[in-house]
Amino acid sequence: MDWQLPLPRLETLAVWRRNALVWRRMIGASVLMHFGEPFILLIGLGYGLGRFIGEMAGIPYFAFLASGFIAWSAMNVASMEAMWSVYTRMVPQQTYEAILATPTRVDDIVIGELLWCASKSLVSGSAILVVATVLGAVADWRAILALPAIFLTGFCFAAPALIMTALAKGYEFFTFYLTLVMTPMFILCGVFYPTASLPAPMQTFVQFLPLTHAVALIRPLVVGQPVIDPWLHAGVLAFCGFFGAWIAVVLVRRRLIV
Amino acid sequence: MCRGLRKVYGDLEAVSGLDLDVPRGNCFGLLGPNGAGKTTTLRMVLGQSPRTSGVLSIFGESIDSNLREIRQRTGIVPQADNLDPDFTVAENLRIYGLYFRITSSVLEHRIPKLLKLVELDHRATDRISTLSGGMKRRLILARALINDPDLLVFDEPTTGLDPQARHMIWSLIHRLKRNGKTILITTHYMEEAERLCDEIVIIDHGKLLAQGAPGEMVRIHCQKEVLEIRGELPDRLFDNLGYKRNRFEQAGDTYYLYSDDTTELLETAAVLPELACLHRQSGLEDVFLRLTGRELRH
Numbered sequence: 001m002d003w004q005l006p007l008p009r010l011e012t013l014a015v016w017r018r019n020a021l022v023w024r025r026m027i028g029a030s031v032l033m034h035f036g037e038p039f040i041l042l043i044g045l046g047y048g049l050g051r052f053i054g055e056m057a058g059i060p061y062f063a064f065l066a067s068g069f070i071a072w073s074a075m076n077v078a079s080m081e082a083m084w085s086v087y088t089r090m091v092p093q094q095t096y097e098a099i100l101a102t103p104t105r106v107d108d109i110v111i112g113e114l115l116w117c118a119s120k121s122l123v124s125g126s127a128i129l130v131v132a133t134v135l136g137a138v139a140d141w142r143a144i145l146a147l148p149a150i151f152l153t154g155f156c157f158a159a160p161a162l163i164m165t166a167l168a169k170g171y172e173f174f175t176f177y178l179t180l181v182m183t184p185m186f187i188l189c190g191v192f193y194p195t196a197s198l199p200a201p202m203q204t205f206v207q208f209l210p211l212t213h214a215v216a217l218i219r220p221l222v223v224g225q226p227v228i229d230p231w232l233h234a235g236v237l238a239f240c241g242f243f244g245a246w247i248a249v250v251l252v253r254r255r256l257i258v
Numbered sequence: 259m260c261r262g263l264r265k266v267y268g269d270l271e272a273v274s275g276l277d278l279d280v281p282r283g284n285c286f287g288l289l290g291p292n293g294a295g296k297t298t299t300l301r302m303v304l305g306q307s308p309r310t311s312g313v314l315s316i317f318g319e320s321i322d323s324n325l326r327e328i329r330q331r332t333g334i335v336p337q338a339d340n341l342d343p344d345f346t347v348a349e350n351l352r353i354y355g356l357y358f359r360i361t362s363s364v365l366e367h368r369i370p371k372l373l374k375l376v377e378l379d380h381r382a383t384d385r386i387s388t389l390s391g392g393m394k395r396r397l398i399l400a401r402a403l404i405n406d407p408d409l410l411v412f413d414e415p416t417t418g419l420d421p422q423a424r425h426m427i428w429s430l431i432h433r434l435k436r437n438g439k440t441i442l443i444t445t446h447y448m449e450e451a452e453r454l455c456d457e458i459v460i461i462d463h464g465k466l467l468a469q470g471a472p473g474e475m476v477r478i479h480c481q482k483e484v485l486e487i488r489g490e491l492p493d494r495l496f497d498n499l500g501y502k503r504n505r506f507e508q509a510g511d512t513y514y515l516y517s518d519d520t521t522e523l524l525e526t527a528a529v530l531p532e533l534a535c536l537h538r539q540s541g542l543e544d545v546f547l548r549l550t551g552r553e554l555r556h
Contacts (some may be wrong), residue, residue, distance in 0.1 A: 014359070098341070098342070102329060103357070113330065257308060
């Protein structure tokens, strides 16, 4: 296997741009989804449950949930894109096969795809942030700082999802990752309640899950609380993203350059 | 140019020691039955597949150190239709130009010309899914020209096409050759090789079997004429013909008798009135079958 570090070049942007052009074509459906879904979710769960819960960890439940959803959606959108969409381009559409006949290489394709996945997370996270702001959940301008954190979260989760894609023989393979990795993180990592309320061993365990760090980084920025250990959280996300991307590039090289 | 090109997949040696020289401005054909190692060879030549061993250079540059420059000057028409289904005809060319980092102004100038060349200018804004197989092939050819390459590589360019589309592709390839492009083509259609190629090599099991100009190959490896006999041969005649070693072949229920002597063939045909006989000139296909086919020599 070729373990050389990924060396993306300017062609990476061509791959990103290809996806952005396809996305622009479907912008209507996309905007509806990105704004409509969180709107319904936040109104329904945030107000519905919030009425009974009141505050959680010193934050109105509506704001608590909205900030958690932003982190979760960054994970979800990037993972879905890196699995289903990337697999579609790699296997049935043979798009990469065509690209590899040009000066653009596997490293450019994979890094371009990961940046694209993170960009989609950023769009989705921003949409929820806008909805949350309109509904009064956002404290102040510091919420803008959540945007780079959302992008980083998207990149961090796109990388392991793309590793799954590089190993997948078909779409059904992704169900394992969805059920065994993404769903537990969705439930356990502090989207709905503070991780501090978990049993002690679980609290230690969830510290090893990147979504915990994404929530811990994004939530205080959105609701206007001081961020505790910002560099630790950002560091964990960057670490996962970097090594995930490296392994993804190595595996896609192995799959496409035979 | 390649020397000692080898590719091993596990226990299988797909390409075992090929030496090829493709002169600039020539059309060079790589022929062989399915599974002979044609596509594997092409993929290695294009740097899309690592070599097990061997030396490769294109435009006099090593493929290992100058792959990017070589790619900039190469156009590839793959076997599979891998057009981008998310885009229209013209957009496919534009997006492909991005991968070469060609500027928009150059692309805006080049795309209408390419679409005209492959006669798809009236379909520029149509989706890929609305195109016929032949149109897709033509668009892939236009796509391979987006970087104005010096070397064009075709992997079975006309497989699965109707005669109209096939002739159109052939005339385009002729035109490219006239414009001084170097062309490397794989095919298992002999007619295609005879029409297009200045020089061909026949490979099987990853080894080179024969090399030369198509006409010359027929002269060297085959008698001038052939008699095809279809049906059950009487035993007596079978034994009689079987003695003509190297000139007599059987494939299924068809027998081939090769000869430089027309009278001999016509006389043989005359004694077989109840069998379907076809007397014709030998061609590249005969050479191909003799070199790669299963031959029964008695």
